[in-house]
Amino acid sequence: MIASLPDQVAAMLCRIRGVHLSDEDALDRDKRLVRDLHFDQIDLMSLALEVEDRFGVRIGDEELLSLVTVGDLRALLFDKCFDVSAGASFTPPGTAGAALRVAPAPADPLSCVSMERG
Numbered sequence: 001m002i003a004s005l006p007d008q009v010a011a012m013l014c015r016i017r018g019v020h021l022s023d024e025d026a027l028d029r030d031k032r033l034v035r036d037l038h039f040d041q042i043d044l045m046s047l048a049l050e051v052e053d054r055f056g057v058r059i060g061d062e063e064l065l066s067l068v069t070v071g072d073l074r075a076l077l078f079d080k081c082f083d084v085s086a087g088a089s090f091t092p093p094g095t096a097g098a099a100l101r102v103a104p105a106p107a108d109p110l111s112c113v114s115m116e117r118g
Contacts, residue, residue: 005074005077005078005081006027006029006074007027008054009026009070009073009074009077010023010026010027010070011026012047012050012051012054013026013037013047013070014026015050016039016043016046016047016050017037017038017039017043020038021037025037026070027070028070029069029070029071029074030069030070030071031069031070032068032069033067033068033069033070033073034068037070044064044067045064047059047064047073048064051077055077055080055081057077057080057081059076059080063076
């Protein structure tokens, strides 16, 4: 059985902070990463790497710095993993039936092809 997104986020946070973080705090969407959970810059970078490994999505520096609460992290991951505007679903890597998020095809498939005349 695949764990829910909140459970996966909590597991990542607990793995990064180790014994310094309880499961209850990691599941509380209102907990602030820096102030309440005592994440420092190295922890945040570890979080970004863990997200990329686990979910296959990249959190940019600006996005990482904008994260304040556990809820913010969940919302960002939900937006990145389930991008309905692209028209494709996402299943985390390593799970059965994994799918990749793909960009929508252009309306005219030849619009990106350059043709030279000789």
